[in-house]
Amino acid sequence: MKHLAPNHPKTRNGKALIVDDDIFVVEMIRSELQRHGIETVAAFNGIEAINSLNEEISVVILDLLMPRMGGRECLGHLQKVFPEIPVIVLSSKDTATDATNLLKCGAFHYLTKPVSTSELFAVIQEAEHFRNLKDKQGKKGPRIRQSNAKQSFAAMDATLEERINKIAVSEASVLLNGESGTGKTTVARRIHDLSPRSDGPFISINCASLPKDLFESELFGYEKGAFTGADQNREGKVAAADQGTLFLDEIGDLPLEMQPKLLTFLQDKSFHQIGSNKLHHSDTRIIAATHQNLEDCCRQNQFRYDLYFRINVLGLEVKPLREKSIEEFQVVLDGCLDYLKEKYLDPSVIVSSKAVRKLFDHDWPGNIRELENCLERAFVFRNSERIDAEDIGFKTRPVHDDSVHLEEALERYFEKHSLRDLEELSLDVALRSKNQNRSEAAKMLGVSERTVFNKLKAKRN
Amino acid sequence: MSADERGAACHFDLMKLRIASGDCPERMKVLIDSLEMSVSDSLERSLQAIETQNREALISAIHRLKGTLAMAGADELSAQSEECIATAKASTDWYPTKDRVDRLRELVLDAMENLQLEANRNEAR
Numbered sequence: 001m002k003h004l005a006p007n008h009p010k011t012r013n014g015k016a017l018i019v020d021d022d023i024f025v026v027e028m029i030r031s032e033l034q035r036h037g038i039e040t041v042a043a044f045n046g047i048e049a050i051n052s053l054n055e056e057i058s059v060v061i062l063d064l065l066m067p068r069m070g071g072r073e074c075l076g077h078l079q080k081v082f083p084e085i086p087v088i089v090l091s092s093k094d095t096a097t098d099a100t101n102l103l104k105c106g107a108f109h110y111l112t113k114p115v116s117t118s119e120l121f122a123v124i125q126e127a128e129h130f131r132n133l134k135d136k137q138g139k140k141g142p143r144i145r146q147s148n149a150k151q152s153f154a155a156m157d158a159t160l161e162e163r164i165n166k167i168a169v170s171e172a173s174v175l176l177n178g179e180s181g182t183g184k185t186t187v188a189r190r191i192h193d194l195s196p197r198s199d200g201p202f203i204s205i206n207c208a209s210l211p212k213d214l215f216e217s218e219l220f221g222y223e224k225g226a227f228t229g230a231d232q233n234r235e236g237k238v239a240a241a242d243q244g245t246l247f248l249d250e251i252g253d254l255p256l257e258m259q260p261k262l263l264t265f266l267q268d269k270s271f272h273q274i275g276s277n278k279l280h281h282s283d284t285r286i287i288a289a290t291h292q293n294l295e296d297c298c299r300q301n302q303f304r305y306d307l308y309f310r311i312n313v314l315g316l317e318v319k320p321l322r323e324k325s326i327e328e329f330q331v332v333l334d335g336c337l338d339y340l341k342e343k344y345l346d347p348s349v350i351v352s353s354k355a356v357r358k359l360f361d362h363d364w365p366g367n368i369r370e371l372e373n374c375l376e377r378a379f380v381f382r383n384s385e386r387i388d389a390e391d392i393g394f395k396t397r398p399v400h401d402d403s404v405h406l407e408e409a410l411e412r413y414f415e416k417h418s419l420r421d422l423e424e425l426s427l428d429v430a431l432r433s434k435n436q437n438r439s440e441a442a443k444m445l446g447v448s449e450r451t452v453f454n455k456l457k458a459k460r461n
Numbered sequence: 462m463s464a465d466e467r468g469a470a471c472h473f474d475l476m477k478l479r480i481a482s483g484d485c486p487e488r489m490k491v492l493i494d495s496l497e498m499s500v501s502d503s504l505e506r507s508l509q510a511i512e513t514q515n516r517e518a519l520i521s522a523i524h525r526l527k528g529t530l531a532m533a534g535a536d537e538l539s540a541q542s543e544e545c546i547a548t549a550k551a552s553t554d555w556y557p558t559k560d561r562v563d564r565l566r567e568l569v570l571d572a573m574e575n576l577q578l579e580a581n582r583n584e585a586r
Contacts, residue, residue, distance in 0.1 A: 024499035024529050027492055031481040065524070092528055114531040117481075 014058020015039040016124065019049040019074065020090065021066040025113070029061060032117045038124065046074030053082055059127045060087045061120075064102075072102060079106045086127035090115060126169075160187070163316055168194035173266065173311050175251075176289040178318030181367030184289040185249060187318055192245040197285055200244030203237050208250035209440075215258050217274050220265075226275025238271055241284040251311065252292035252303065263307045286311065321364040321371060329360050336372055340379045349379060354389040362394055366433060373432055427455055471541070471568045473576045474534025475583065486584055493580055497573060499529045504566050511559050520549050523562070526569070535572060541565050 016033055020026050021044050030040045041057065043049040046069025049060070060078060064071035075087055086108035103110060109123045167174055168191050176184045185204065192202045205218065217226075221236030237246060248254070254262065265271045270281050288311045297303035324332065333356065341347045351359075355378070364370055378391040413422065426445060431452075434440035438456075442449040473496070482488035503526035510519035527542035545561045552558055 022499050022525060022529055022532075024492070024495045025532050027495040028481055028532055031483070031488055031492060035481075035483050065521075092524070113528050114534075 014128070015041050015056050017041050017043060017049060017052055017057045017060045019043045019046070019060065019066070019071075020063035021045055022063070025063070025090075029115065029120070032120065033124070036121055045069055046071070046077070049074050050077050050081070053078065053085075057082070057085055059124055060085055061124075062087050062089050062107075064089060064091045072105070075102055075105055075107055088120075088123055088127060160316075160318070164190055165194060167191055167314050167316060169196070170314060171285060172313035173285070174287040174314045174316060175294070175312040176287065176316050176318055177294075178289075178291065179320045179367055180291050181369035182318040182320055183368045184318050185247065187316070188245070188247045188249075188287045188289060191287060192247075192285075195245070195285070197244050201241055202245050202247065203241040204247040204249060205237050206249045208253035212255045212257070215255060216261065219258070220261070220271045220273050220280075222274035223276040226273075233273075236271075236273065238265060238282045238284060239280060242282045244284065246284045246286050248286060248288040250290060251288035252290040252294055252297055254303075256302065256304075259304045259307050263304065263310060266307070266310045321367045322362075326360055330356065332368060332371070333359065333375070336368075336375050337379075339372075340376060344379065346379075348385050349382070349387065350385065351387045352389065355387050355392055358389045358392050369433065423455070424459060427452065427459075470537035472535065472537075472572050473530075475576060475579050477534035478580075479583070489580060489584070493576065496529065496533055496576075500526065500569055500573060503529060504569065507562055507566070511555070511562060514555060516549060519558070519562070520546055523549070523565075526565075530569070535569075538565070538569055538572060541568065 016038050018026050018029050018033075018040055019042075020029075023044070026042045026044070030042065033040050041052055043052045045066045049062070050069075053060075062071045062074060062078075066074075071089060071091075075089070078085065078087055083106070087106070089102050089107045089110040090113055091110055092113050108127050111119060111123060164187060174188075174191060176187055178184050188204075189202060192198060207215075217234070217236065219236050219238055221234050221239055224231060224233050248262075261271070265282075266286060269283060270279050272279060294303055294308050294312070298305045298308050319328075321329065321332065333351065337349065337351060341349060359371070359374070366373075374392065374394060375387075377393065378387045382388070382391045410422075427441070430441035430444045431438070434444060438452045439449050442452045445452070478489060478492050478496075482492055503522050506522035507519055507526070510516075510522055523542050523545050527539050527546070530536075530542060531539040542565060545558070545565050548561050549558045
């Protein structure tokens with residue numbers, strides 16, 4: 001009898017651990033994997049699985065319903081002992097809901113029985129890729145943090161970091177939700193850097209800052225002659241982000257009439273440039289961010305439900321600074337301080353515990369961006385190598401103060417200052433919060449850029 | 462589908478097992494032996510559950526059997542297992558459940574015997 005040749009004769013370093021109480025299921029999966037050059041080890045319940053686990057295991061295929069120790073409990077143990085090993089959960093259709101819940105507990109993937117060979121093999125390949133990526137991250141992690149402290153501090157809190165790692169290996173669209181200044185752009189950048197697309201471009205576009213009529217050309221580009229002034233072909237951001245990531249900041253501000261076009265692109269990765277009938281393709285991963293509640297926007301017909309669901313495949317909430325625990329806050333603070341030490345070549349500066357407490361107790365309506373500015377002021381104006389509570393000055397009132405407190409504050413302010421002082425202070429605040437970008441600061445203040453320019457000139461004189 | 466047609470459809474998918482084994486006789490034997498072990502074990506458990514009138518244990522045993530049958534490409538038998546589970550869940554009376562399980566047991570054992578014969582014929586060729 002002639003034996004069938006294996007379809008994918010591949011050898012691997014790691015073994016697959018198959019955990020199922022049904023010996024036939026184990027043998028079927030074992031046969032299929034062996035044909036693909038994957039070595040296997042079998043266990044017939046959760047306890048045996050835990051005892052069989054060692055460094056040689058690169059992936060675990062775990063049944064849910066088993067005697068002695070079931071899949072759920074076993075997964076918990078596996079996660080504690082070898083968290084880097086991806087676990088693929090097998091379930092019947094009736095237990096698919098349980099399996100979905102297990103994804104939240106750290107399972108890598110779930111498949112329903114009877115398992116299709118090609119599907120199982122594809123998931124194992126994906127799992128291996130995931131593990132390789134984790135190993136790679138383990139090696140280059142500290143380097144990223146050392147070389148670019150500012151880029152990474154927002155993502156440093158452990159829970160967020162863990163979710164970013166998981167999101168990075170997926171190809172699905174991501175929706176980041178969080179208040180202004182929480183570091184959504186940094187998180188998006190980090191997802192890109194840790195993803196298999198990290199060698200490709202990371203292109204960012206702010207949906208709030210672009211006029212409606214420029215949006216389409218900016219996103220998809222145009223052909224020469226498409227409209228008056230289009231004197232040459234221009235590639236859009238979508239095409240520029242091919243093989244990389246397109247970050248759509250403030251997606252909630254995307255004009256309604258543009259939303260179907262973005263939806264079409266998300267569905268089949270194809271688009272038309274303005275003035276062209278030719279269909280273009282771009283292999284781009286979309287990460288979107290917003291400070292708004294997009295579900296509310298959908299209810300108010302400001303945002304399309306279908307686009308919302310298409311974007312919000314992987315949702316990630318970026319916590320505001322005031323909701324972080326003291327430990328998480330300390331991590332962010334350390335990140336900011338490291339960045340300043342590097343920037344000012346002054347590695348000996350420390351922050352006193354009283355100053356940390358004062359910083360932690362503040363509401364931080366401007367979030368990390370505000371903390372950066374506040375700490376930088378303290379860093380520059382401190383009297384010793386230590387930043388003390390007295391060195392810390394806040395430029396904003398707590399968020400819950402609202403207008404009543406603003407009135408009180410203004411009353412106190414005008415006891416010592418003039419309207420002109422307030423104007424100058426407002427200008428400083430706007431420029432600082434917009435990273436000295438005059439155009440953005442002018443928008444924030446609701447005046448023209450020329451006015452900002454004139455005020456700055458007058459201030460210097 | 463009539464009862465006869467359903468009965469005729471109660472078989473394992475030999476081709477599926479041949480593909481999984483890479484058409485290697487040793488591997489094929491392992492697969493068939495493990496299938497027989499697994500099926501016998503589930504049927505034994507289901508009989509015990511009926512004897513002790515333990516509905517939960519019966520559903521669990523048939524559920525396991527259903528998974529084994531589906532994995533071996535016996536789709537009709539797997540569907541009939543599902544029906545057994547539905548009967549066990551719906552009926553407070555044990556007789557309809559026992560009838561269904563007995564019928565399923567016969568069909569599974571017949572299909573198992575046919576599979577062995579077919580596999581032997583195939584190997585001899």
